[in-house]
Amino acid sequence: MTTTTDRYLPPAASEESLLSRLEQVWTDFDTRLQQVPLLQALAEGKVGIGDYQRLLFNLRQQVVDGSLWIARAASNFDMDHFTLRSAAIHHAQAEHRDHFLLERDYVAVGGSLAELRAGRKNIGSQALSGYLFDLADRPNPVGALGAMFIIEGLGARQALQWAERFQSVLGLADNQVHFMRFHHEADEQHTGKLDALLTSDAIRPEDADAIVSCAKVTARLYVMQLTELDNL
Secondary structure, three states: OOOHHHHOOOOOHHHOOHHHHHHHHHHHHHHHHOOOHHHHHHHOOOOOHHHHHHHHHHHHHHHHHHHHHHHHHHHOOOHHHHHHHHHHHHHHHHHOOHHHHHHHHHHHOOOOHHHHHOOOOOHHHHHHHHHHHHHHOOOOOOOHHHHHHHHHHHHHHHHHHHHHHHHHHHOOOHHHOHHHHHHHHHHHHHHHHHHHHHOOOOOOHHHHHHHHHHHHHHHHHHHHHHHOOOOO
16 A cells, blocks of 8 residues: 555665766765865966966876776776776776876976975875775775766866866966866766766676765765865
8 A cells, every 4th residue: 555655755766777876976076066165266267377286286196096096996806897897907098197198287387397296195185095995905896986987077077167267267278288178088988988887787786876875985085185285
């Protein structure tokens, strides 16, 4: 017998598609990004070249770690998860030189390469990297796809907007925002492949909660990384 209360219960999370659940996480992430002080200043046109340098300086430490934790995750997938292992290997290979693009942009806007390479992670970057490496060390870390959804999505959906806004406000040339522009193009391709993977038979129903949970944690820690610039 169906009661009035039953009729108004929201659908169970398991009845929603994985991509639908991840899009909800993205919506919350996007809202939080708009509250990051530097990004608010960028939207209002109140940034200087030092702000752009600070952003690149703080992002560089996380970018270096990106291909490392993905490669580690790949090594921990067993043969029953061969499709995911293969995808992670290809993804790590595609990203392992990205920090060089960022370094060139940093130097192109007057930054010191030696100081950049000697930089330390801010407290948000430490938390994000620590979480992702811990996740990658687990057997069959399927949840890591949630982190990729957030990080690759950031490149595909936000990087070009940030690049164009910095160029508009600061008068920067394309070769001074190449890292962001490149990631917009590359991550659009990556997210297409990731979406196909997330909707494939390689993802088991019981994997969905782990992927969504990882996406939520990654989103919160990424915002922390952008909020805690220079806070070591």
